[in-house]
Amino acid sequence: MNSSARLPHARHYIDGHWVDSAQRTESLNPATGQVLGTFADGGADEAKAAIAAARRAFDTTDWSRDRNARAKALFEMADRLEARRDEFITLLARENGKILGEAAFEIDLTVPKLRYYAALALADHGRAAEVRPGMYSMTLHEAAGVAGVIAPWNSPVVLAVRSFAPALAAGCTVAMKLPGQTGLINGLIAELVEQTTSLPAGVMNVFTESGNDGAPLLVSSPDVDVLSYTGSTMVGRKIMESAAATLKPLSLELGGKNPMLVFDDADLDIAVPVLVKAITTFTGQFCMAGSRILAQRGVADELRRRLVPALEAVKVGPGDDPSSEMGAMIDERNAGRVERMVADAADYADIIVRGERSGAFLRPSLVEVTDLSAPIVQQEAFGPVATFEVFDTEEQAVERANATDYGLAASIWTRDVDRPLRVGRDIKAGTVWTNTWGVVHDQFEEGGFKQSGTGRLNGLRGLEEFQETKHFVHPTPRS
Numbered sequence: 001m002n003s004s005a006r007l008p009h010a011r012h013y014i015d016g017h018w019v020d021s022a023q024r025t026e027s028l029n030p031a032t033g034q035v036l037g038t039f040a041d042g043g044a045d046e047a048k049a050a051i052a053a054a055r056r057a058f059d060t061t062d063w064s065r066d067r068n069a070r071a072k073a074l075f076e077m078a079d080r081l082e083a084r085r086d087e088f089i090t091l092l093a094r095e096n097g098k099i100l101g102e103a104a105f106e107i108d109l110t111v112p113k114l115r116y117y118a119a120l121a122l123a124d125h126g127r128a129a130e131v132r133p134g135m136y137s138m139t140l141h142e143a144a145g146v147a148g149v150i151a152p153w154n155s156p157v158v159l160a161v162r163s164f165a166p167a168l169a170a171g172c173t174v175a176m177k178l179p180g181q182t183g184l185i186n187g188l189i190a191e192l193v194e195q196t197t198s199l200p201a202g203v204m205n206v207f208t209e210s211g212n213d214g215a216p217l218l219v220s221s222p223d224v225d226v227l228s229y230t231g232s233t234m235v236g237r238k239i240m241e242s243a244a245a246t247l248k249p250l251s252l253e254l255g256g257k258n259p260m261l262v263f264d265d266a267d268l269d270i271a272v273p274v275l276v277k278a279i280t281t282f283t284g285q286f287c288m289a290g291s292r293i294l295a296q297r298g299v300a301d302e303l304r305r306r307l308v309p310a311l312e313a314v315k316v317g318p319g320d321d322p323s324s325e326m327g328a329m330i331d332e333r334n335a336g337r338v339e340r341m342v343a344d345a346a347d348y349a350d351i352i353v354r355g356e357r358s359g360a361f362l363r364p365s366l367v368e369v370t371d372l373s374a375p376i377v378q379q380e381a382f383g384p385v386a387t388f389e390v391f392d393t394e395e396q397a398v399e400r401a402n403a404t405d406y407g408l409a410a411s412i413w414t415r416d417v418d419r420p421l422r423v424g425r426d427i428k429a430g431t432v433w434t435n436t437w438g439v440v441h442d443q444f445e446e447g448g449f450k451q452s453g454t455g456r457l458n459g460l461r462g463l464e465e466f467q468e469t470k471h472f473v474h475p476t477p478r479s
Contacts, residue, residue, distance in 0.1 A: 010187025016201025180210025
């Protein structure tokens with residue numbers, strides 16, 4: 001960023017150089033409408049330059065073969081992010097709208113993720129065998145090549161790192177597109193790359209665009225060997241269609257409509273506060289948001305009775321106000337979209353809690369519904385809205401949980417020690433929590449079933465998404 005300007009201006013970082021764009025776009029605080037600064041708003045030219053730089057760095061440097069260099073760079077990046085923790089948190093709260101505690105949560109997830117993949121860069125695994133006398137085989141992993149990364153605005157720091165850290169650890173070079181909604185945060189990410197002195201020029205390239213001219217080139221370019229995208233299922237389908245021409249491997253973490261199953265024997269004192277956070281964290285703009293509450297009939301009335309005042313009591317306010325419990329949505333347009341979704345549900349459902357809107361602020365809503373085909377059950381809201389559904393048996397709970405095209409995550413609330421494994425085994429979701437929600441561990445994979453995506457992020461599989469496996473066959477002449 002240019003600190004000499006009255007307001008900050010964020011630029012792209014490509015091939016080891018700062019790059020500006022003719023178009024400058026204002027970044028606004030969604031809570032107040034205040035102009036926070038400007039950012040270089042890129043497109044096709046920046047995407048082409050980022051791809052070319054990453055291609056050159058992959059083809060002409062030792063990055064893909066020097067695991068010590070990769071670990072050193074990732075460890076250094078983690079240290080530099082940790083040193084600037086407070087700066088990232090403050091700007092996230094102002095530009096993204098999330099409250100300070102959630103901004104801190106995001107950054108505190110990110111630093112260990114960088115260190116995890118730095119360590120993983122030094123590790124490897126494979127197989128070797130003498131398959132018959134004098135005939136040896138072994139498998140080795142090697143970097144796929146240039147990795148394209150398209151990251152979303154809802155948690156821009158951790159979700160960008162979740163893709164580019166394993167790509168760098170695997171030995172790939174990266175061309176990354178970041179979203180216009182968080183242009184200034186993107187500038188801090190680019191500064192982090194520039195300040196990581198052990199990262200060679202061209203290995204990591206970052207550009208921002210609010211349009212859609214550059215991102216499609218990351219998908220269609222034959223110089224991009226693998227792509228990681230986090231975002232909506234609709235866009236994920238388009239990416240898959242476009243990538244078919246090059247048979248590009250894809251890692252897609254897409255939408256979610258995540259059920260939280262509350263059984264009669266659940267401890268509501270523990271469950272209710274977590275369910276409320278599952279609806280309101282990041283203002284519901286979270287692929288793993290708890291957007292469906294499934295209550296067993298014996299506990300449904302009591303759960304409903306507790307949820308209503310708990311949701312109505314949520315204090316909504318600016319993200320950088322320490323007293324706020326839920327911040328603004330990313331902009332007024334999205335807040336209005338979710339508000340209309342709830343209003344439309346009144347035609348076929350009972351609105352238990354109707355969240356009022358003021359600008360980009362939208363209070364949480366709870367909608368009771370019986371029809372599994374209802375739009376508010378089937379469509380991702382990506383806002384602070386949850387459905388309330390009643391079931392009688394475990395079989396009905398599983399049927400309801402699996403009734404959408406999504407399969408990202410689910411949670412099961414019960415005191416029965418066996419039920420979570422019994423029920424969870426039948427739920428079609430990539431993550432199933434027991435008596436908790438939203439817990440992610442760097443060393444364990446996450447991703448979706450069905451139309452919640454393909455591939456996995458985090459864990460060893462997250463690294464493997466950016467690698468090819470090569471089989472070496474080596475006959476040894478017998479003396």
